[in-house]
Amino acid sequence: MTPPRHVARRDPRAHWLLLLLGLVLLLAALTLHGLVSGLGGGSGPAATAGTSGQHLTGVPEAVAAGGPVLRLDGPDPVSRTMPDRTIALTFDDGPDPRWTPQVLDVLRRHHAHATFFVVGARVNEHPELVRRILAEGHEIGSHTFTHADLASLPGWRRDLELSLTRKSVAGATGREVTLFRPPFSSLPSELSAADYDALRGAAGSGHIAVLADRDTRDWERPGVDRIVAAATPARGGGAVVLMHDGGGDRAQTVTALDQLLAKLTRDGYAFTTVSTGVGAPESVLPASTGSRLSGTALRWAQLGAGWVAGAMNLLLGVALVLGVARLAVQVVCARRHVRRVRRPDTHRPVVRAPVSVIVPAYNEAANIAATVRSLVASAYPAIEVIVVDDGSTDGTADIVERMRLRGVRVIRQANAGKPAALNTGIRAARANLLVLVDGDTVFQPDTVHRLVQGFADPTVGAISGNTKVANRRRLLGRWQHLEYVIGFNLDRRMYDVLECMPTIPGAIGAFRREVLLDVGGVPGDTLAEDTDLTMRVLRAGWRVVYEESAIAWTEAPSSLRQLWRQRYRWCYGTMQAMWKHRHALRETGAGGKLGRRGLPYLTVFQIVLPLTAPAVDVFAVYGLLFLPWSTLVLGWLGLLLLQVFTAGYALRLDRERPGPLWTLPLQQLVYRQVMYLVVVQSVVTALIGNRLRWHRMVRTGEAAALATAGRAG
Template sequence: MRRPEPRAHWALLALVLVFVLALLCLNGYVTHAGAEGTGQPVPDTAAPAAPTAVTGGAPVQRIAADGTVTTRGMPAKTIALTFDDGPDPAWTPAILDVLDRHRARATFFMLGAQINEHRDLVRRAHDEGHEIGSHTFTHVPAAHTAPWLLRAELSLTSNAIAAATGVRPVLMRPPYSSEPDAITGTDYDGLRHIADAGYLVVLADHDTDDWRRPGATAIARAATPARGAGAVVMLHDSGGDRSQTVAALDLLIPQLQREGYRFVTVSEALRLGSAPRATAGERWRGTAVRLAQRAGGWLAGAMTVLMVTAVALAAIRLAVQVWAARRHRRRIRGQQQVPRAHLGRVTVVVPAYNEAANIAETVRSLVGSDYPDLDVIVVDDGSTDGTADIVERLRLPRVHVIRQANAGKPAALNTGVRHAHGEVLILVDGDTVFAPDAVGRLIQPLRDPRVGAVSGNTKVANRGGLLGRWQHLEYVIGFNLDRRMFDIARCMPTVPGAIGAFRRAAIRDIGGVSDDTLAEDTDLTMAIIRAGWRVVYEPDAIAWTEAPATLRQLWRQRYRWCYGTMQAMWKHRRALAQRGAAGRLGRRGLSYLLLFQVLLPLSAPLVDVYGLYGLLFLPVGKAAAVWAGFTAVQVATAGYALYLDRERFGPLWSLPLQQILYRQLMYLVVVQSAVMALLGGRLRWQRMTRTGAATAHAEATARAVAPARATPYHAQVTARRLTSNHLPGPPNSRPERYPEDTMTGARWPVN
């Protein structure tokens, strides 16, 4: 029974990404990421003047709904010390210690975001008898903030204070405010909005400008009122180095206390009574916002670490790929100096299921190979489009057709292997077109008795349109960087089904082609390596294949590949703890696949969300520079791969557009595959609709490049022609018969 593919995980993924983006945006808003250097707003000189009742009044002001202004000042010999912008983990405790030492109380106008970060300091200040007022949530200028945003800032701060202290604030000081006579008409509009929210506005009699750090003595002098007068004194306990402010308090408070001054809170001085108790809803909302803010900060930090790690891994990967590619290229050049050898009869097995569009040219390209001793076996696996009939009508020599009931691609491959006569086998998909010299070049590494399989170089035939160009670049990069690196590291995880040569003894050792996974080529390759054979890459053995022409076809193909690769990785997981060739596959190949083809793609949606967060909260120039840098590295990498493969650089222009759609599609494939793997789902074979594009492209390309790439094969054959009996196997090869009981496979359902 096939389980249906899950669907709810897409909605869950979307909700998680929205939630993550919301947390990151909250963190960005709280920390004002990208707002460096904004400073104090420039006064609007064209705005009308504020009412005289405000500019000529006392510092504590109540503004009624009808615009009536009532102000009050401090009684004689009464000082209300006020501190803005806190709490701060370094300076707020120092100021509290000074106040406690001199038995003075003060009023702290705190930022809601800072309250959420340092709740213990707020509780300490409240428990020691100090008053907590609002200073907005993120220090926004009231006069230049939209009314709805200002209301939100005041509400968030009120809830933060309620969650920390259990009371609701009644006092509010606007950021960037000072003494009443400095209020402009624009400032007054902001004060009206604050008053509408139910707050008393607290300005200052003495603005000490302690943020300028003029010295402790100057700060104390600026805070001292006229003889016998009361005052509201503005100081700061956050926003920078406040050591001078702390020192000034130790000068100011004892001096004025000796003169009979008392230091109390604003509400105590004006007999306003105790602050109202906060409701349960206010405390709950404050706690929820605090948790969200803390989670957003943690998430932003974690995403930064993830991004740095991903960049570092990508840089290391690129460096290793380039080093391996250069070394592999030098090795291939050395091998090309050796004349190509005849390795006896070679049998090409072509499993075919509904391949009418390409099968004729596939077979023709194989028969037209310059290798002189070649048989072709086409195994028709229950096709319904006349695939076998097309091959038979060709009446080509050395081509044999075997018909069987639909049993699956592994079963078709095993059938072909059973009927093969040569000790060298080439397994080819039914939509692949070979270059004339591909067979001869592909089998040359098998001269080394340690080599059990060889990967050829697959190219995309239908390169028209963006989708075709993107797949072309992906193939070139994968074959010319990844496969060269795998070859050097001796951990090649996949010989592609499109073009691969195998020693019969290697396939015999592992019991034939398994149907345990959907990626039978990956499973086969990993099994061969674990059996002790080497698998290498031959870049000059070229074949063309037809890539998916639509996003739907691409999704289905890559979904099967990715899911099958995960199956193969799980099946061969014990290689991680083994020694020798199996250990190299496990610790190098499987680890690489797990990291770069599973884990990093699974994290890619979060990286995209983080990128959107950067666009919203980082300077546009900085975000653009980072994106341009990544793109430049990708273009350079693709360009180097094209250079290695002697391909034109024209498709490089489409690479930046890959980030818009293609990359997202690929990592969503990994997400879907991982979900299916975790749920234990089963996939049916997803067959791609063929158009014959590989045939048309290969004909033109082969005519153009074949004469320049190789001379006729017979001219390069060594004098001593090897027969199948001269092909040695590795020490662990077994001479027993090919096990017939392993030749059955799961059905290959009709699409």
């Protein structure tokens, strides 16, 4: 139907660019969070690469056999060692909010100083600890931004790790660091060629490498006594001692540090920073204004990424809870509905009152003959069929007239839209029970009879039938078939039980004439006239029920373009109707049930959650990058099984075969995205106040042929 009275502006498109940009920024934020949240700690691969006293090919002898402090920016490497009875305690993997303060307390109690090699991402999380380290006279150095194994990274990533750490320290303290210790490092004798290349690369950006003479391996938590023994130099020598103040449980480290300081102080050892120990100038220098500003920006970006990730986790949790709760309510209501409608009721009178079937038709030449024949072939005893041709240009009215079927009338009118055509048919109808049917719909012989039996209850004002997809041979048709079955057999049963049915589909619905007159006929000011009309009926105080056995076969869109147009109109029209009937929230009776049950349900599950779906897909990409694949596979399979259960249960209720269930995994890759993008487009169109045009679907007649031949299943 194409009412000419509304001239629409072109659909908005700029929001797609904004959406894409927003999703890219979301992925960037999640990626940043993924990089900094999975930080490890302790020594690892490099610590076992060699054996003490040996060096691997590619490492100069002067380095492998030299001291732990290495300057590698000149033509020849220079190494330095600690003087006798001088200890440079070094701590990696911090700052940690639990363990770093305890380490600092122990050092202060013993009047000792140390060097802390900080992880840039943790500096951004706890800048106050880095400031305390410097304020208490200690030294800081770089331990990369994400505790990455530099030997396994490309050159650009190495430079980035060091640069980001420098910026983080500059933003937190206003100072820049020059000392550097690579993660997973230990003694000079254990360097590999790749490790040495990484140290040379760091030297090119002004860093001085610091390894260790004594590796306590405290990250293994070997026991306090073993940590103390590993940290104690032999025969009064000096040493750079490697310990950790982050990356895990450091309780043994803190206790061992207290004992070590007391023991070695009694033995005449001095504890100092690395730079002071080797007689080098101060390694922590004033940072430039640019470095401080970029460091501050980096910190806020990291914190923002953490907030985004937290919000996404909360969103997923809420969505999961809502999804499970929705399924539980659907199943409970569906079981209750089935027990009620399938229980024999010998006391309910059989409805045999005359019925007028109204078929609005605009260019329905492909299906109109099959539609009219199916209606005339109804087993109902008293039925008239009124075809309202709404200005068709394909000979729709001529086709019906040439059929010369008894009980069929054709009314021609200038094109005015589907609501106007329906209202024309309502005025012309002779019966008090009216069935409204789309021009592409085929009824079964018992459909009309089953549909109107609910009118035996005088409180029932309208009845929804059960629409089925006829053209389900192709993949797109199977997806829509599953959607229809789930929607009708779970959602509509739930709506019926909760007495808040928001929509009687245009394909098959029955109304009392007095109800339609009471609500002013079919409204024409929204694009979802069926939803608008149903909501009017509820607010007028009538019950609206669902009849599962009244089956109508319809032709679903056969291409993604047609599907988009149809769902775009449906979604936009539904939002129009919801806004139009928002005052039902304050009403009592049937209108209040719509307002407090139906409208919130539609808002959450047809608008809000679909709007968040693009972000969920981005989170799935993030999961592929940073989460264990086993976790992802299990999570995906769990959700898929939940969907299979839902669809399988709905198919069983509708006595349909389970064959199409195999298409569900594929549905998540295309169909789901189309559906939520339709909601995005509809919301944007509504927000900017644009008026959507009617989009008519091109009919092929395939559905009518399949249904007529009885081969739709």
